[in-house]
Amino acid sequence: MFLTVTLNAALDITYRVPRLRAHSTHRVQEVDERPGGKGVNVARVLAALGKDVTVTGFAGGATGAALRNLLAADQRERPNHARLTDAFVPISGTTRRTVAVVDASSGDTTQLNEPGPAISPAEWQAFTTAYAGLLPRTTAVALCGSLPPGVPVGAYAELVRAARAADVPVLLDTSGEALRRGIAARPDLVKPNGDELAQLTGVTVPLRAARDARRRGAAAVVASLGAEGLLAATADGAWRAAPPQTIAGNPTGAGDSAVAGLLSGLADGLDWPARLSRAVALSAATVAAPAAGEFDPSTYAAVLDRVEVAPQPHAA
Amino acid sequence: MFLTVTLNAALDITYRVPRLRAHSTHRVQEVDERPGGKGVNVARVLAALGKDVTVTGFAGGATGAALRNLLAADQRERPNHARLTDAFVPISGTTRRTVAVVDASSGDTTQLNEPGPAISPAEWQAFTTAYAGLLPRTTAVALCGSLPPGVPVGAYAELVRAARAADVPVLLDTSGEALRRGIAARPDLVKPNGDELAQLTGVTVPLRAARDARRRGAAAVVASLGAEGLLAATADGAWRAAPPQTIAGNPTGAGDSAVAGLLSGLADGLDWPARLSRAVALSAATVAAPAAGEFDPSTYAAVLDRVEVAPQPHAA
Numbered sequence: 144m145f146l147t148v149t150l151n152a153a154l155d156i157t158y159r160v161p162r163l164r165a166h167s168t169h170r171v172q173e174v175d176e177r178p179g180g181k182g183v184n185v186a187r188v189l190a191a192l193g194k195d196v197t198v199t200g201f202a203g204g205a206t207g208a209a210l211r212n213l214l215a216a217d218q219r220e221r222p223n224h225a226r227l228t229d230a231f232v233p234i235s236g237t238t239r240r241t242v243a244v245v246d247a248s249s250g251d252t253t254q255l256n257e258p259g260p261a262i263s264p265a266e267w268q269a270f271t272t273a274y275a276g277l278l279p280r281t282t283a284v285a286l287c288g289s290l291p292p293g294v295p296v297g298a299y300a301e302l303v304r305a306a307r308a309a310d311v312p313v314l315l316d317t318s319g320e321a322l323r324r325g326i327a328a329r330p331d332l333v334k335p336n337g338d339e340l341a342q343l344t345g346v347t348v349p350l351r352a353a354r355d356a357r358r359r360g361a362a363a364v365v366a367s368l369g370a371e372g373l374l375a376a377t378a379d380g381a382w383r384a385a386p387p388q389t390i391a392g393n394p395t396g397a398g399d400s401a402v403a404g405l406l407s408g409l410a411d412g413l414d415w416p417a418r419l420s421r422a423v424a425l426s427a428a429t430v431a432a433p434a435a436g437e438f439d440p441s442t443y444a445a446v447l448d449r450v451e452v453a454p455q456p457h458a459a
Numbered sequence: 460m461f462l463t464v465t466l467n468a469a470l471d472i473t474y475r476v477p478r479l480r481a482h483s484t485h486r487v488q489e490v491d492e493r494p495g496g497k498g499v500n501v502a503r504v505l506a507a508l509g510k511d512v513t514v515t516g517f518a519g520g521a522t523g524a525a526l527r528n529l530l531a532a533d534q535r536e537r538p539n540h541a542r543l544t545d546a547f548v549p550i551s552g553t554t555r556r557t558v559a560v561v562d563a564s565s566g567d568t569t570q571l572n573e574p575g576p577a578i579s580p581a582e583w584q585a586f587t588t589a590y591a592g593l594l595p596r597t598t599a600v601a602l603c604g605s606l607p608p609g610v611p612v613g614a615y616a617e618l619v620r621a622a623r624a625a626d627v628p629v630l631l632d633t634s635g636e637a638l639r640r641g642i643a644a645r646p647d648l649v650k651p652n653g654d655e656l657a658q659l660t661g662v663t664v665p666l667r668a669a670r671d672a673r674r675r676g677a678a679a680v681v682a683s684l685g686a687e688g689l690l691a692a693t694a695d696g697a698w699r700a701a702p703p704q705t706i707a708g709n710p711t712g713a714g715d716s717a718v719a720g721l722l723s724g725l726a727d728g729l730d731w732p733a734r735l736s737r738a739v740a741l742s743a744a745t746v747a748a749p750a751a752g753e754f755d756p757s758t759y760a761a762v763l764d765r766v767e768v769a770p771q772p773h774a775a
Contacts, residue, residue: 158558158571163481165562168570205521242474242558244571246481254484255474255560 155179182287188403204237236260259291299325471495520553552576575607615641
């Protein structure tokens with residue numbers, strides 16, 4: 144099975160309003176609630192691809208219960224998906240919400256993200272024990288998203304080392320100091336976006352920055368560059384992979400779908416160009432889907448064999 | 460005991476952000492959750508004034524459970540308040556949230572109100588039965604706020620008639636068609652704000668509009684006019700009541716505190732000028748309180764005997 148870790152999971156709420164005007168009162172027309180957090184998104188795409196997956200991290204309070212109920216309901220409603228197993232570790236705090244306010248007049252989104260619950264040392268200890276117990280059955284693990292308050296900033300470094308000790312391929316998708324510390328523990332793959340990569344390395348040219356990030360400890364770096372697709376720097380070479388045309392839609396969750404593509408491609412033994420094609424096609428299919436974070440299977444099928452993968456020059 | 464009805468109760472969430480910018484992403488600095496809905500606010504003020512009160516209406520889902528837990532926690536934490544009894548009727552739907560986003564740079568608030576759960580005919584029937592069972596023990600009842608989807612638009616008219624049949628004084632605080640229908644059932648008191656009164660009557664001069672609203676069926680009309688205080692039109696005369704000076708602060712809940720003042724003053728046998736003074740002082744103390752919807756006891760005490768109550772001319 145695959146394993147995704149979401150330490151700061153969320154209940155994602157979307158409000159649709161006719162027009163958002165700061166400092167006034169709005170009647171919300173539509174309310175949507177989904178299980179959220181990057182690792183949860185990755186797991187849902189893996190399950191849709193037919194991969195059994197376990198989600199772990201922290202969940203607590205009324206919003207944590209709502210998140211878990213939505214995951215279970217999703218499983219019941221999608222019998223053709225692979226099994227998604229809930230292995231969240233309970234906490235005394237309350238899982239955060241994110242609120243996305245969609246302005247129907249422009250399609251623009253205003254995002255409000257709660258900080259997340261405080262995690263106690265005992266809860267962090269309970270998590271690392273549960274994680275160690277899951278690793279022996281794990282094909283590959285993705286460590287995703289921000290750290291909630293109370294989790295040590297070196298948390299991802301610890302989780303990367305545990306995966307490597309158990310011989311489980313490990314992908315890290317986070318930012319800031321958590322990425323800086325985590326990458327030093329030598330994960331198999333990191334997937335920053337362009338801003339995160341520049342912040343990590345201080346280098347603004349993506350290919351140079353990706354190579355710099357490899358030197359910091361990642362065996363491979365795949366940077367997600369929005370509409371320009373993916374840029375990979377690996378031991379086997381470097382590639383750019385882009386969709387055949389710009390895809391219109393909502394980019395929320397496109398990076399998480401790329402992670403699912405990379406992780407499943409690794410486990411399926413695909414070479415780098417095929418892994419990158421899968422990741423780009425899943426990202427495009429997520430942008431094209433009407434609901435944020437879903438992916439559109441027909442776009443996936445249509446884009447998959449038309450992704451343009453271009454080798455990049457060897458490092459100077 | 461007093462009874463307040465909140466058919467569209469809410470979990471009120473407040474987010475504080477450094478500066479709200481439409482179409483960008485915000486990390487929320489502070490999250491506050493409170494039991495919400497106008498009748499719930501009225502009940503909390505009545506309990507703080509030493510009046511036993513029962514809250515009813517509909518509650519359901521994770522947010523309904525959170526609302527009820529917060530009400531219970533509030534009772535435990537405030538042993539000097541009178542008893543607040545939870546008599547919400549459970550529903551299969553989920554209690555709505557309201558989200559207030561406070562911009563710390565300006566103090567301005569952007570409000571997002573969910574529409575509320577759909578109420579089934581069986582749930583409405585269960586409510587009217589529960590309400591009828593509570594009336595014989597009720598000193599006075601306040602019917603407050605909007606109607607959730609599925610509740611008949613004539614709901615308040617039905618609840619007003621039931622209260623009158625049980626000889627229980629009834630106050631109605633709502634707007635639009637629910638107010639128009641409810642007022643025709645002859646409540647003892649309606650408390651619109653200036654806009655609601657103008658919308659009901661088509662008359663923009665408040666005193667004329669209040670008298671027009673009496674002709675539509677209300678035995679008395681008290682309009683809340685923001686910083687200008689209250690305007691009352693009753694069988695015993697008409698008055699304006701205003702605080703001695705403008706009170707700075709957050710007006711959220713000021714109208715609900717006025718309702719609590721009017722209801723408790725009626726039950727205590729106060730004459731109209733004394734009732735209006737109490738209502739104005741409670742409103743001012745609510746505006747002055749640091750947390751929205753709370754009231755500041757020292758402001759209440761300081762303002763109470765300095766409210767200016769001026770008789771208004773007889774109708775032409």
